[in-house]
Amino acid sequence: MLPKTPTPLTSDESAFIHVKAGESLKENLAFIRNDSKDHSIHLNIIVEEEATLELIETYGGNGSYTTNVEMDIFLHRNAVLKHLKNQNESQECVHNNIVSIHQDKSSSYSSLLINKGSKNSHYNVRSILQGEFSTCTFKGINILKEKQKAKATIAIEHQVPNCESFQFYRSVLDDWSVGSFEGRVHVFKEGQKTFARQMSNALLLSPTATMFTRPELEIYADDVECNHGATTGQLDQEQLFYLRSRGIPENVAKNLLIEAFISEMFEGFEDAKL
Amino acid sequence: MIKIKNLTVEVGDKQILNGLNLELKSGEVHAIMGPNGSGKSTLSYVLAGREGYKVTGGSIELDGINLLDLSPEERAVIGLFLAFQYPIEIPGVQMTTFLKTALNSLRKARGEKELDSLAMLKLIKEKQKLLGITDDMLKRPVNVGFSGGEKKRNEVLQMAMLEPIFSVLDETDSGLDIDALKIVAKGINTLRSPDRSFLVITHYQRLLDYIQPDVIHILSKGRIVKTGGAELALELEKNGYAEFIENVA
Numbered sequence: 001m002l003p004k005t006p007t008p009l010t011s012d013e014s015a016f017i018h019v020k021a022g023e024s025l026k027e028n029l030a031f032i033r034n035d036s037k038d039h040s041i042h043l044n045i046i047v048e049e050e051a052t053l054e055l056i057e058t059y060g061g062n063g064s065y066t067t068n069v070e071m072d073i074f075l076h077r078n079a080v081l082k083h084l085k086n087q088n089e090s091q092e093c094v095h096n097n098i099v100s101i102h103q104d105k106s107s108s109y110s111s112l113l114i115n116k117g118s119k120n121s122h123y124n125v126r127s128i129l130q131g132e133f134s135t136c137t138f139k140g141i142n143i144l145k146e147k148q149k150a151k152a153t154i155a156i157e158h159q160v161p162n163c164e165s166f167q168f169y170r171s172v173l174d175d176w177s178v179g180s181f182e183g184r185v186h187v188f189k190e191g192q193k194t195f196a197r198q199m200s201n202a203l204l205l206s207p208t209a210t211m212f213t214r215p216e217l218e219i220y221a222d223d224v225e226c227n228h229g230a231t232t233g234q235l236d237q238e239q240l241f242y243l244r245s246r247g248i249p250e251n252v253a254k255n256l257l258i259e260a261f262i263s264e265m266f267e268g269f270e271d272a273k274l
Numbered sequence: 275m276i277k278i279k280n281l282t283v284e285v286g287d288k289q290i291l292n293g294l295n296l297e298l299k300s301g302e303v304h305a306i307m308g309p310n311g312s313g314k315s316t317l318s319y320v321l322a323g324r325e326g327y328k329v330t331g332g333s334i335e336l337d338g339i340n341l342l343d344l345s346p347e348e349r350a351v352i353g354l355f356l357a358f359q360y361p362i363e364i365p366g367v368q369m370t371t372f373l374k375t376a377l378n379s380l381r382k383a384r385g386e387k388e389l390d391s392l393a394m395l396k397l398i399k400e401k402q403k404l405l406g407i408t409d410d411m412l413k414r415p416v417n418v419g420f421s422g423g424e425k426k427r428n429e430v431l432q433m434a435m436l437e438p439i440f441s442v443l444d445e446t447d448s449g450l451d452i453d454a455l456k457i458v459a460k461g462i463n464t465l466r467s468p469d470r471s472f473l474v475i476t477h478y479q480r481l482l483d484y485i486q487p488d489v490i491h492i493l494s495k496g497r498i499v500k501t502g503g504a505e506l507a508l509e510l511e512k513n514g515y516a517e518f519i520e521n522v523a
Contacts, residue, residue, distance in 0.1 A: 247376050
């Protein structure tokens with residue numbers, strides 16, 4: 001049984017978003033910092049039976065500071081959460097985000113993380129599928145330059161049968177930036193008929209940019225379909241030449257190809273912008 | 275219009291063009307024919323400014339401007355266009371976005387006013403009709419899922435949109451059935467005018483039945499070995515390339 005009251009809040013900057021059964025809500029949370037102070041944010045989200053929440057989180061600011069975000073999400077039976085996170089913090093900031101998600105029967109969670117800010121960011125998710133026919137999707141875009149580092153650690157537990165999970169990451173890395181993706185799918189013995197997909201694609205714009213990808217599958221059920229893949233490459237020189245030969249300046253052509261590379265991630269999040 | 279003088283080009287360590295001379299005047303259509311490996315595609319890529327082709331000697335001028343000093347996009351700005359033998363697929367970039375970006379980039383670089391979406395759409399509609407390009411093709415990413423014929427028609431569509439003064443058509447006829455060939459030829463013929471020139475690179479005489487060139491050149495081992503009128507193509511058709519190649523060897 002998932003809770004319907006907030007868990008104890010761990011910081012002063014907190015929000016409790018509660019969508020009652022059958023209702024639907026759109027919530028826009030913006031955390032813009034200009035005070036160079038550290039911040040601890042606790043977000044507690046409960047979406048009850050048959051309820052829908054569209055949540056947009058935006059982070060930005062100036063100066064040097066740390067942001068810690070702790071997030072607990074509970075999705076009850078048939079609940080739907082569409083979650084967009086724009087992380088566009090100051091380039092001197094450290095941004096940590098710990099997310100825990102519990103999903104009941106036939107609930108659906110889908111998220112897009114647009115990760116552009118911070119010198120150092122860590123997105124750490126534990127997703128627990130504990131009701132049958134629930135589904136979760138984690139999509140992420142990393143756009144990093146200079147010495148930025150971004151790490152995503154996603155662990156999904158398929159505790160019951162007939163659930164689906166998806167992890168799709170696209171990273172565009174310039175200069176000396178470092179991207180890291182660790183995606184883990186843990187299928188319990190009871191998690192028959194699990195369907196899980198995982199893909200990380202990286203585009204390196206400079207010879208000194210680095211991408212680490214570590215897929216992990218831990219499977220104890222014998223009737224599942226789980227796959228994972230990863231690619232790391234550079235802009236296609238032939239495509240670039242084709243565009244330039246039509247009069248498109250090199251920087252515009254590169255941006256067209258970069259946009260093309262990440263465009264798929266916006267499916268379902270058409271309003272989102274870089 | 276275009277003057278190529280004594281052009282020598284290396285790819286890797288291999289010399290491909292060996293002192294090529296070619297001159298086209300405004301309004302002329304020239305064809306270059308030659309066997310595989312004679313340097314036809316190298317010539318087209320060198321003209322368009324592709325990396326990996328090292329010009330070791332000679333010059334190329336378009337309307338008095340030294341092409342070899344210019345980037346591929348700058349060459350397009352002064353009016354050069356290459357219809358690719360193998361058009362490149364670009365997943366994630368829609369056809370209309372591509373056409374719009376290309377035309378407006380050229381207009382901007384030339385100090386002309388950029389076209390708004392409506393004017394652009396009107397222009398695309400007008401040109402697509404000419405080439406039998408469906409709305410569906412324009413909704414797809416550039417060349418993705420296009421048949422061989424559709425890709426070639428798309429090259430000519432781009433040419434019609436960008437209105438270059440000097441177009442190089444690199445084996446635009448290869449892989450086309452006769453109906454597609456007629457559409458492509460019609461597209462090219464519509465663009466013919468006293469201030470535009472075309473260099474049609476082809477392996478076969480077939481395309482020249484539909485696009486009548488003023489001059490035909492035969493390329494062999496990186497150099498032009500014979501220049502003549504339409505009768506040259508017919509002669510080739512009958513006797514093949516053998517006698518011309520032997521002449522050089």
